[in-house]
Amino acid sequence: MQTYKAPLRDMRFVLHELHADPGSEPLPGLEEITPDVADAILEEAAKFCTERLLPLNASGDAEGCRLENGVVRTPKGFPEAYAAFRAGGWTAMGSDPAYGGQGLPETINKLVEEMICSTNLSFGLYPGLSHGAYKAIAGHASEALKAAYLPKIVDGTWSGTMCLTEAHCGTDLGLLRTRAVPQDDGSYRITGSKIFISAGDHDLTENIVHLVLARLPDAPKGVKGISLFLVPKFLPAPDGTPGARNGVTCSALEHKMGIKASATCQLSFDDAVGWLVGEPHKGMRAMFTMMNSERLSVGIQGLGAGEAAYQGAVAYARERLQGRALSGAKRPDLAADPIIVHPDVRRMLMTIRAYNEGARALGGWVARSLDVMERHPDPAERRRAEDFSALMTPVVKALFTDLGFEAASIGLQVYGGHGFIRDHGMEQYVRDARISMIYEGTNGVQALDLVGRKLPAHAGRLLRGFFHPVLAFLDAALEDDALAPLALPVSKAFGALQLATAHIAQRGLKDPDEAGAVATDYLRLFGLVALGFMWVRAAKVAQAALADGTPERDFYEAKLATARFFIERILPQVAGLLAAIKSGKGAMMALDEAMF
Template sequence: MASYTAPLRDMRFVLYELMEGDRLTDLPGYEEFTRDLIDPILEEAGKIAAEVLHPLNRSGDEEGCTLENGVVRTPTGFPEAYALFREGGWTALSCDPDYGGQGAPHMVDTLISEMICSANLSFGMYPGLSHGAYAALRHHGTHELKDTFLPKLVDGTWSGTMCLTEPQCGTDLGLLRTKADPQDDGSYRLTGTKIFISAGEHDLTENIVHLVLARLPDAPKGIKGISLFVVPKYVPDDNGGVGARNGVQCASIEHKMGIKASSTCVLNFDDATGWLVGAPHKGMRAMFTMMNAARLAVGVQGLGLAEASYQGAVEYARERVQGRALTGAKAPDKAADPILVHPDVRRMLLTQRATVEGCRALAAWVARALDEQTRHPDPVQRQEAEDFVALMTPIVKALLTDMGFETTNHGVQVFGGHGYIREHGMEQYVRDARIAQIYEGTNGIQALDLVGRKLPANAGRSLRFFFHPVSAYIEAKMEVDALAPFVMPLAKAFTRLQQATAQVARTGMANPDEAGAAASDYLRLFGLTALAYLWTRMAEVALPHVGTDDPDGFYAAKVATARFFMERMLPQSGALFSQVMAGGESMMAFDDAAF
């Protein structure tokens, strides 16, 4: 059975050495978050992930959730684990202290989220959805709604969901039919059906707070007529506790490929009492607050599963003996050599490692910008950080989940037939990872969002906050001999990205199908270039320590992994560039009848 240990050494490298996490204390509200506070939090999170959550991962997958008489039961051990998780304050970690939260930085919360996803993604879905509901209510709810729901969401006694999808509409939310009728007391009665609702019904909390998209009677057609409502499973009583049962019921749960211990529900709303969140017909604005946070979180899901798969693959490659090294026996005292000696196994392991460590740096970079967006005293800095986060959100969601799925598949391949069976737990990572490429907007939708919205937004203003620092860095480091193996490949990839950006903008304005045809390849090219920039910076940080201050070889391994990324993974940018520049005629001109 696979095991998991939180990669605290690399997390600290990213947090403190790469992203200068010690400077978080300069941001208002983060003054107390020094290393002396952060390090014990990370260590304790690692223990809970490894000792409490991970042991329930396989059993939860095998048992799954059950539905009886409208009540969903989570797998054995989940209620007890959630109670421990909640009592430890983990649901409140990054929440506003005004509502009982601890106010931790986004960077710290991102690293802890990775641990939870590595250890038990299904479990992590429950508090993860609650945090999304918390974010939407905090930003768009009235003071009364905030006071009623936020303290309970923060302390974890209540949980949350986001209810968007209906049988006839997924990505195209303009087609939704759920109705909301206003009542004399200021509330609304909602009627309709929502599907694919993660954590829509379960036995972990005393109440579930649904954030529901619906239409008012006078709503315009399409997405301009959508409003957002908060609809609890139990209507709060006069004291803010659990009151009468509301008109929302779980009709069924989905039987899925993965994340089987996460309840995915069909919910029927039948004259359910709810309250408007934000302005009428402006529900998409409020929902995107939740969706954007969720998209970053889903990217971290891909990263977390990739890390878990890598750990399992490395352990197996050290222990499994098969064949001899091509250059002669490396373990002559054994019947065969460990498979770690074989070039193709090393290729897969290093691809996993370079993916995981690069994606961790990318997630932390965007989380650092989130901290600046919410806490920096300078409004100009806050706006620049917001633009950067908006630009990078679809990239983080799509790149980390695509690469996460690829990485978990490498883990199975390292195990061979033993990876394909349940015993070692590697195949579960593949099944669990697959959904992350689909929900919260498929990765194809993320690519369209990047080229169709984020690139042209505000006359391309957001691009400056990636292109300018990367360009300046390349120019500043071009003459540093020690960095040449990293800066030169980065410079080539960056040039391709610049040219591809101009191509997408030019052809997309004339024919939107051209931008759509290029979108997924362009996003991948952008993501690889971002990873190349971060790997160059990581090599720059690590190089001075190699051989002088590196007793465990950590920095030497970091530089060696950076070299592998540049030589064996970044060259994909050349093919992606060619695909973008080829245009979309070969796919769009194909006869529909020939499919």
């Protein structure tokens, strides 16, 4: 039995305490989003997720999607849940009011996404892909396409997809073969095949809007010759309703390890009618608008899986009776003590907790930068926020999904043999979480993006958005007697990050393989330092609340204890990562290919 209660108190901590900016004016368009309004939204989202989505998680996994006579059917209860989701306005949260959206900030949207992912990741992919499509169309399409498609996507009657991957090209999109032929009426005819298309076909909406990467006849080779096209499943009739069926069909459903209630499709485009989005041969720029949004959301998927695993593991550890505490029986009235008394079980639970709360804090910081990037009246502030979000996108995507899968695996370990069978639902979290490390750019690709693109971009300008505030905060924290014991190890870890950055910059310029060989280690090091920074900030807030005599002592004392656990038991991994980075490519590249 899967259980979940939204961590609303910690969400409020992140939203109103950790990342609050006292005395600052609300960003334009967010004047009415008071703390009370934000809390009400989160409470309603928690209610919907626990009451409507969680009960469908295990059953949807067991049933899966099916393809019947060319029609994809989602599991029992999914169409009704989606109808309620749409009626509640949840599809419109983060969209522009000009198209019927609610214009809510990303700081709230990402917290709602976390709850959806914790309760039913497969379900969340359907509206999640639609919002990504909304972003790409809103940012790059013509006004006519925006007017025709965005209101329908925003209100949830139509959904969206992103169609990139082909059987022979995944990460290397320069190899794609799908072609687009211009027509006299300004449209294009799209022909080709795509695989691994999440939400590629289903029975939840009356139309599906595919965003398809394809090549024009005069396209240059490689990624510089890729264009983006909008291809609806049904061509809109003059009154805006779905009309004639377009030349796009689902030829098969993928048989997957996890997220089985999400329809992952093979799509065939056969002379399908489409329209250009953005400029010819500039499709990658438009698609990355969608992919960057999706990559941050995929990071939140990892956090959602970790939170669900944590709550299930804690509940089991409190109930499962095995052995006696090493220091003597804690429950002599019972045949054995609950396993939560054992140090190794505590180690596992605290590890997941530290991951989750640290990631939620870091995700909140990045989400706030997205709001500043889109809404701040000062162009310089918008640019700084854009730099920061660009730098942190690969970190959030890769780190959160790595930790989410690790958390799910640890949670299963707490259950022991009972976790390995389906009865408790823990093995589903492990299976579902695994894909998040792969899609929207594998985590190895995210590491290469961080090292190869983000670090050297604009002569290191992006790094300053992270390094400068971290250094300033830690320097001040070291002068605070109460905070210094936590700040000192993080300051040393930050120094290791600086050394690693300089090392990669020096060695990587001479030999790209040197940078590639240590990219994954560097991303993990960067991520651990970022989490450590969040934990020192959280500790400062908690110490202040306790000093003020807060009635919520348990919450803030738990926050301090978890901060200490992260800094004492997890952060020391930084030393090993730095040593690995300094070792370079030697041992990794030593074997001849034939020797593998």
